[in-house]
Amino acid sequence: MLKNIMEEIYKDRIRKITRIVSVCLIIQLLITYKLWVMAWRTVPAVPLFSFLPVNPGNTIDFFLLTLLFIFCFILVLLPSSRKLFLLIPLLFFVLILEDSSRLQPWVYLYSLMFLYLFFQSQNNANVLFAWKIILSSVYIWSGIQKLNPHFASEMFPWLGDFTGAGKYFERHHWFAYTVASLESLAGIGLWIPKLRKFCCLIIFGLHLFILISLGPLGHNWNHVVWPWNIAFAWLVFDLFFRNDLVEVKLSLKKMYVASLIFIAGIIPALNLFGKTDHFLSAGYYSSVASMAVFYFPQTEKDKLPLTTNPHLYFDQHAKLGILMMDNWAIEELNVPVYPEDRTHIDLAKKICPCMEDQQGSGIRLLVKKRYSSEKTEIEIPCSVLLK
Known part of the structure; x- marks a missing residue:
């Protein structure tokens, strides 16, 4: 009886998160609308694979973008439309084949969330667990990626300009290393019950810092990350800050576990040795990329x-x-x-x-x-x- 009640609670939570992600996707697609149709831009497309140039044409680009909007709107209204959890990532993949700049972190992470929802739709606990792993790994690896002298001397002082202490941060790198370490440790702390809410507050503070830094009160730059930051702060609140009465037993199959280890562990770790891409490894604002x-x-x-x-x-x-x-x-x-x-x-x-x-x-x-x-x-x- 209690298990059935919790399953319904988890199902309701998944629907709510699906709506949030879909709304943010709509907003971010609107902000980046020129990215998706070649006729609307002058920046050339760079195919994802140089040996496989893909050029579907402006009509197909516009059609695929329209489908993305329609599917996201449907998910806002009907967040249990299972087929769309596969169709949206597939549409993104086709568009990314034409231009690798469309493979933005938010596209990658939202697509992963939808794919786990599609393949684990019969087990709500597995879906939520996968989302928690993906989310916490973002903070763990993003903090680790920032533990480098370029972030300390270049990126962090720039991000902190709005505080009036940018020059101070340029001279005192310990502050940047402390913030990076806090981000990584907070990602780990999300899994420790006694530290969970405190770590959530740290993460909320980091998102607020980024929003102010890149928002109208700061550099007013890279607008597409504003809704992404808000969405991830909400996900942390919904998946970690709220306490569940009971945990539903997970059904951990080999492929499910292997995929999570690969996505949340192996890909980001290999980036530290230059073997995988920065955007697939939580290398956001780390200032390591050329x-x-x-x-x-x-x-x-x-x-x-x-x-x-x-x-x-x-x-x-x-x-x-x-x-x-x-x-x-x-x-x-x-x-x-x-x-x-x-x-x-x-x-x-x-x-x-x-x-x-x-x-x-x-x-x-x-x-x-x-x-x-x-x-x-x-x-x-x-x-x-x-x-």
């Missing part, structure tokens, strides 16, 4: 799209123009370029044909070592990129 710019002769400035103008800088001595590639993407698409060297290089390959001087234009990558302040600049001209 920085990329496209350089070109000043005389060829007019060959670039007009949308690049606010993100161009000029070296009068070298007579070179510099395009900040990530700034261009964020301004136009409301998302950064997928933060991997191969993606930036492939994006540069799309820009190179615009340039007449193939030797005098190309990409510069500022590659960072994770555990030291050392940075290496790599320059690849278009003449090499287009071979």
Whole structure:
């Protein structure tokens, strides 16, 4: 009897969370609408797999985006529509094949949540357990990813500018390391009953910090992460802050356990050795990913799209123009370029044909070592990129 009651409570909780995630997806798709249809943007698409270029065309792009909106609206009204939990991730996958910049962390994490809901729909406890694992692993690994000198000296002082203590943070790196450690430890503490609510409060504070830093009171930047932060704060409240009267027995099958270990453990761990992608490993705002710019002769400035103008800088001595590639993407698409060297290089390959001087234009990558302040600049001209 009690088990049946708890099953109903869990089912109601899953429906509520599904509605929250669906609403946030709708908002984030609206914020990033240019990202999903090539006709609405000037930033070139970079296929997920360079050996498999996918170009379905603007009509198909628009149709798939429309389906995403419709399916999310249906889930808001009918959050138990099981087929949609598979169809939404599949639609995202098709769109991501065309452009890897669509593989944003929120797309990846929401898709994982829907997939576990689809494959474990007969066991509400398994669904909630999987969601808890995914959620807590985000904080654990995100904190670990930030334990590097680049986060301490570059990213954290920038994030903390709104406090007026940005310069202080630049000189005193211990503060950044403390915040990163707190995030990781709070993710672990979510599983310790006596510490759970305290750790939830720490996580709420971190989300508030990010919202203020990136919101209108701060840098007013990367707007798409605002609803994502609110959604994850709510998920922490609903999945961890609230206490359950009793735990429903889990049915841990081998594939279920193996998938959770792979997603929440192996993929993020391998990123510490450069073997997996940052966005799939909770490497958000860790400042470890390489920085990329496209350089070109000043005389060829007019060959670039007009949308690049606010993100161009000029070296009068070298007579070179510099395009900040990530700034261009964020301004136009409301998302950064997928933060991997191969993606930036492939994006540069799309820009190179615009340039007449193939030797005098190309990409510069500022590659960072994770555990030291050392940075290496790599320059690849278009003449090499287009071979």
